[in-house]
Amino acid sequence: MTVQLDAKIPAGPLEDKWANHRFEMPLVAPPNRRRFEVIVVGTGLAGASAAATLGEQGYRVKAFTYHDSPRRAHSISAQGGINAAKNYRSDGDSVYRLFYDTIKGGDYRSREANVYRLAEVANEIIDQATAQGVPFAREYGGLLANRSFGGVQVARTFYSRGQTGQQLLLGAFQALARQIKAGTVEMFNRTEMLDVVVVDGRAAGIVVRDLVSGEITTHSAHAVVLATGGYSNAYFLSTNAKACNVTAIWRAHRKGALFANPCFTQIHPTCIPQSDEFQSKLTLMSESLRNDGRIWVPASGADGRAAGDIPESERDYFLERQYPAFGNLVPRDVASRAAKRAVDSGKGVGPLHNGVFLDFANAIDRLGRAAIEERYGNLFEMYERITGEDPYRTPMRIYPAPHYTMGGLWVDYDLMTTIPGLYAIGEANFSDHGANRLGASALMQGLADGYFILPNTLAAYLSGMLGQAAPPSDHPAFTEAANGVRDHTRRLMSTKGSRTVDWFHRELGKIVWEHCGMARSAAGLEKAIGEIPALRAEFEADVRILGEEESINQSLEKAGRVADYFELAELMCRDALYREESCGGHFRVEHQTLEGEALRDDENYAFVSAWEWQGRDRPAEVVREPLEFESVELKTRSYK
Amino acid sequence: MHPRLPIGFATVDSVRENAMAVSTTTAKPPRTPPLPIRFYRSAIGKKWVMAVTGIVLIAYLIAHLVGNLKVYLGEDELNSYAEALRDLGGHLVPRTSLLWLMRGGLLLAFVLHVHAAYSLTYTNWKARGGAYRDRDYAVANYASRTMRWTGTIVLLFIFFHLADLTWGAQPAAVDGFARGEVYDNFILSMQRPVSAVIYAVANIALGFHLYHGAWSMFQSLGLNHPSFNRWRRYIALALTGFIVLGNLSFPIAVQLGLLEL
Amino acid sequence: MDLTLRVWRQKGLGHPGEFEEYRAREISPDASFLEMLDVVNDRLTLEGQEPIAFEHDCREGICGSCGMMINGRPHGPEKGTAACQLHMRKFTDGDLIVIEPWRASAFPVLKDLVVDRSPLDRIIEAGGYIGVDTGSAPEANLIPIPKDVAETAMDAAVCIGCGACVAACPNSAAQLFTSAKIAHLNLLPQGQPERWRRVEAMVDTMESFFGSCTNYGECEAACPKSISIDFIAVMNRDYFKAKLRNRRYVSQV
Numbered sequence A: 001m002t003v004q005l006d007a008k009i010p011a012g013p014l015e016d017k018w019a020n021h022r023f024e025m026p027l028v029a030p031p032n033r034r035r036f037e038v039i040v041v042g043t044g045l046a047g048a049s050a051a052a053t054l055g056e057q058g059y060r061v062k063a064f065t066y067h068d069s070p071r072r073a074h075s076i077s078a079q080g081g082i083n084a085a086k087n088y089r090s091d092g093d094s095v096y097r098l099f100y101d102t103i104k105g106g107d108y109r110s111r112e113a114n115v116y117r118l119a120e121v122a123n124e125i126i127d128q129a130t131a132q133g134v135p136f137a138r139e140y141g142g143l144l145a146n147r148s149f150g151g152v153q154v155a156r157t158f159y160s161r162g163q164t165g166q167q168l169l170l171g172a173f174q175a176l177a178r179q180i181k182a183g184t185v186e187m188f189n190r191t192e193m194l195d196v197v198v199v200d201g202r203a204a205g206i207v208v209r210d211l212v213s214g215e216i217t218t219h220s221a222h223a224v225v226l227a228t229g230g231y232s233n234a235y236f237l238s239t240n241a242k243a244c245n246v247t248a249i250w251r252a253h254r255k256g257a258l259f260a261n262p263c264f265t266q267i268h269p270t271c272i273p274q275s276d277e278f279q280s281k282l283t284l285m286s287e288s289l290r291n292d293g294r295i296w297v298p299a300s301g302a303d304g305r306a307a308g309d310i311p312e313s314e315r316d317y318f319l320e321r322q323y324p325a326f327g328n329l330v331p332r333d334v335a336s337r338a339a340k341r342a343v344d345s346g347k348g349v350g351p352l353h354n355g356v357f358l359d360f361a362n363a364i365d366r367l368g369r370a371a372i373e374e375r376y377g378n379l380f381e382m383y384e385r386i387t388g389e390d391p392y393r394t395p396m397r398i399y400p401a402p403h404y405t406m407g408g409l410w411v412d413y414d415l416m417t418t419i420p421g422l423y424a425i426g427e428a429n430f431s432d433h434g435a436n437r438l439g440a441s442a443l444m445q446g447l448a449d450g451y452f453i454l455p456n457t458l459a460a461y462l463s464g465m466l467g468q469a470a471p472p473s474d475h476p477a478f479t480e481a482a483n484g485v486r487d488h489t490r491r492l493m494s495t496k497g498s499r500t501v502d503w504f505h506r507e508l509g510k511i512v513w514e515h516c517g518m519a520r521s522a523a524g525l526e527k528a529i530g531e532i533p534a535l536r537a538e539f540e541a542d543v544r545i546l547g548e549e550e551s552i553n554q555s556l557e558k559a560g561r562v563a564d565y566f567e568l569a570e571l572m573c574r575d576a577l578y579r580e581e582s583c584g585g586h587f588r589v590e591h592q593t594l595e596g597e598a599l600r601d602d603e604n605y606a607f608v609s610a611w612e613w614q615g616r617d618r619p620a621e622v623v624r625e626p627l628e629f630e631s632v633e634l635k636t637r638s639y640k
Numbered sequence B: 001m002h003p004r005l006p007i008g009f010a011t012v013d014s015v016r017e018n019a020m021a022v023s024t025t026t027a028k029p030p031r032t033p034p035l036p037i038r039f040y041r042s043a044i045g046k047k048w049v050m051a052v053t054g055i056v057l058i059a060y061l062i063a064h065l066v067g068n069l070k071v072y073l074g075e076d077e078l079n080s081y082a083e084a085l086r087d088l089g090g091h092l093v094p095r096t097s098l099l100w101l102m103r104g105g106l107l108l109a110f111v112l113h114v115h116a117a118y119s120l121t122y123t124n125w126k127a128r129g130g131a132y133r134d135r136d137y138a139v140a141n142y143a144s145r146t147m148r149w150t151g152t153i154v155l156l157f158i159f160f161h162l163a164d165l166t167w168g169a170q171p172a173a174v175d176g177f178a179r180g181e182v183y184d185n186f187i188l189s190m191q192r193p194v195s196a197v198i199y200a201v202a203n204i205a206l207g208f209h210l211y212h213g214a215w216s217m218f219q220s221l222g223l224n225h226p227s228f229n230r231w232r233r234y235i236a237l238a239l240t241g242f243i244v245l246g247n248l249s250f251p252i253a254v255q256l257g258l259l260e261l
Numbered sequence C: 001m002d003l004t005l006r007v008w009r010q011k012g013l014g015h016p017g018e019f020e021e022y023r024a025r026e027i028s029p030d031a032s033f034l035e036m037l038d039v040v041n042d043r044l045t046l047e048g049q050e051p052i053a054f055e056h057d058c059r060e061g062i063c064g065s066c067g068m069m070i071n072g073r074p075h076g077p078e079k080g081t082a083a084c085q086l087h088m089r090k091f092t093d094g095d096l097i098v099i100e101p102w103r104a105s106a107f108p109v110l111k112d113l114v115v116d117r118s119p120l121d122r123i124i125e126a127g128g129y130i131g132v133d134t135g136s137a138p139e140a141n142l143i144p145i146p147k148d149v150a151e152t153a154m155d156a157a158v159c160i161g162c163g164a165c166v167a168a169c170p171n172s173a174a175q176l177f178t179s180a181k182i183a184h185l186n187l188l189p190q191g192q193p194e195r196w197r198r199v200e201a202m203v204d205t206m207e208s209f210f211g212s213c214t215n216y217g218e219c220e221a222a223c224p225k226s227i228s229i230d231f232i233a234v235m236n237r238d239y240f241k242a243k244l245r246n247r248r249y250v251s252q253v
Ligand SMILES: Cc1cc2nc3c(=O)[nH]c(=O)nc-3n(C[C@H](O)[C@H](O)[C@H](O)COP(=O)(O)OP(=O)(O)OC[C@H]3O[C@@H](n4cnc5c(N)ncnc54)[C@H](O)[C@@H]3O)c2cc1C
Pocket: A041, A042, A043, A044, A045, A046, A047, A064, A065, A066, A067, A070, A072, A073, A074, A075, A076, A077, A078, A079, A080, A081, A082, A164, A165, A191, A192, A193, A194, A227, A228, A229, A230, A239, A240, A241, A244, A245, A247, A248, A284, A403, A404, A425, A426, A427, A428, A439, A440, A441, A442, A443, A444, A446
């Protein structure tokens, strides 16, 4: 083992760690801040909030996104809501309970200190967003409304109709726009980061490609922050936006940043089932639907009958049956696997028998159509648009789909990767969600990182570099990295093979979904680890990219991303194979109870597996960060 | 990156301010012109002016129509009405002074309305980046799409109309034009088929113009209330109906011989 | 189903463009419009022709990336629907579909169907925000907001910044986009302190790029979020007030 992992968790009782740490960290005085340049890659919730806040504080920020505007980041599509322990409903919520639920929801594979800090700052996020004008749902009294979400027994989720992510991102984007106007943030749209530059062991800048002119340039800074989101698109079909990719963090990984828990991916239970071969993505139906919808399948397996013709007696409301306490509101991983079991046992509904029913009939009888319309109107519309079926009359058909990746770059308590000066925030880091993320907690984490955590911890790092200029961007390390990128691009362009990028991405997705999806087996994973490099070799020999390098070239953009997905997919499988237990989203068929529930192994696997890149032809090596639990005791999650 | 364009049609306050904020030169900023000018410089300001002048013009049209309807009461009624116009204000003010005042206001409204119309039209044509191969309008109706043309027709008509009935200038006016003999001029003029057609066409154009205009002005003035919005269309329709039908009745009546010397 | 596409192809900024015709055979009616284009692009690539460049990302009608004129309508024939949410079952076998980029002087075509919509961001930067530095916010429930107000603000805030309103407007006016953001912020109590500066700055910036509104209403019809032109009236009113208000005394009223 080459690297030693130090999470730098502050001393002291859980409740005081963050407060103490904030006091102990050195600061950068206001007049000195403008001497520091910071690069922020990504303008999603995490990136935009970080860039805006750093700009407000007076640092010189350069922000990058491949979108044509920061507002288009994938965060925009978050629907359900964002958690905070305001306890406005006074239903027994508290910072500690939010912390506890998150740790438990994550199946005890995350760091206590980080998660507690997350729960602590969550309330500030709601205040900040409200002050920015984010139109959260309200009661008639004019105060904020809440809804409940899977995996918890309190109503602590704040929401703006079915567009919470959009409204929060617009809030952050507008804060960012204010700084762009003020000149503290320089914004680079349509600019994709393709490599990290490391000088003397510190992150010193990045290499980017202008997606319009194709020009490849370098930018240097005192610190680099990656806020580039998750990698669910490794499965090709996922609920993520088409352009979501692993490139930024993968390039960092290749430059020495450790990649943590790559196999911890979340499969979301309520998505619209695939309808045909050409489908380009899967659409999520917000988890909040599980508040009023009841999930069932025909008890005696799918026969041609329409849902309406199946009498109550012949329906199996399997979640309510198997988990009386939480019913339809069990956590995502549990709900997803239950649905998979139902479909695998031949009870799947729909033309392809690849879904289960999500039924609102009772809710509509109980609350009236109007109430349902007010709560889920836009989701029902979306469903009808896509499927052509009216969910007010026939139940929705849903099936799990890849949705979120808990894994990501390993970071310490200060959100710094194993490369000094390189930070990862939001979904891009391995985050606070352990082996499974609870609903409405990714928005929370992204904004916590960006608004309240990174700006503090980054200052501590920068304070040590006072007086030093950022390395010049013509430093050999930059030229070398830039040339590396150019060669890579040329190689892709000059392949001139016979298959399209999407074809390869689809094939890769099938392998990963098959063997590293909802259920994983040693045999399957080994098979995948064999198949992936083979397919990658084919890709490198046979991909066809037309058009030029020096203009908008979407095939080229995709190809670069898929190339990195190949390497990542292999690592996901290795990690899944290495983790001989079932926990959260990671389900190893060898490790399950008789009822098919996940069987965790805290004895041997209560650790973070962080992988170190060893070069293209040598498998990555794992480094363990043991997880100590002082405050919560490890229990088997039971939602019965 | 690729070129960025502020097209910069409007020389607009805060845009200029920003420009100065960033420009390092310490040159004195140009003196900001008085509020009305600044307001009128902005497109929204122009629209506001158009709406207000539009209202003035509509008011005039109504009054004008009501006055003209007197022809149905006979020659003397109309002439004495025309006379009364000139006598407005009785002996308190010099004769025809109030009338001239009204004419002045009317003229001003016209000039502003037309100037705004043309400068906005110019801006909008510059803002349009080429036409679509095929364009399928969803709601924009014939009236709203032809404002510029119907407006122009009305403008041309007014010159004709003034020459015809106010100045008595050839060739618009009839040979027998006699100042003050409003009724005779009126009938004689409209007995000419050509002139009757001109009047008819112009007023139909005016109708389209008003149908959109009288609705549009509420938007421009920001007169907007959920319980009132749906009435805006009806109001526009009623106004247009009254003015256009009223005006059309004259040439028709004359041509049918219902009105004669 | 089999379709004929007539698509605008343009090499790059400033290059002349032209329409090309392509066959789209055996398209599944369940496919979305963009999935149809994916299929066409894959086939083009295999035939050695450069695929059609078009913007897209979320494919859920929320990111605002996608956008093109489909048979003369921005985002296509279906009301309140972004191109990515349009499904082929809305078309009939054998249809001819004309696909063009947004057209407006402020939206130069960068390639095929891709245009530069950055002027919309300039408008936001001019004042489309509430200036609260991180950390300075008061407790959220200190400011009660009547439900109706919050709902109306939300009606305006759902704008996805796609630019269809500009594309639809015969004057290339960005009134709907701008008024939606102004209304969202100016209706809320939090937005009051900057209300008058905001509306002036945003409108002035808007007018330096775009045309003016003659109340055609095409924008509302094209808007994938069906944002109402009532907000344009609200903006006009606020702009007029902003010019007259004595800013030092506003807190009195
Ligand atoms: C359909 C859906 C619904 C969801 N609903 C919820 C919910 O209800 N509640 C919740 O808490 N979470 C939800 N999530 C999860 C949550 O939305 C995401 O985890 C979160 O928004 C991620 O934010 P981020 O800032 O980390 O990354 P993103 O928002 O994905 O932003 C990534 C940014 O990085 C940029 N970028 C990436 N790579 C590069 C590169 N190489 N060069 C330049 N720029 C780059 C992108 O342009 C983008 O700006 C949902 C997710 C999905 C897919």
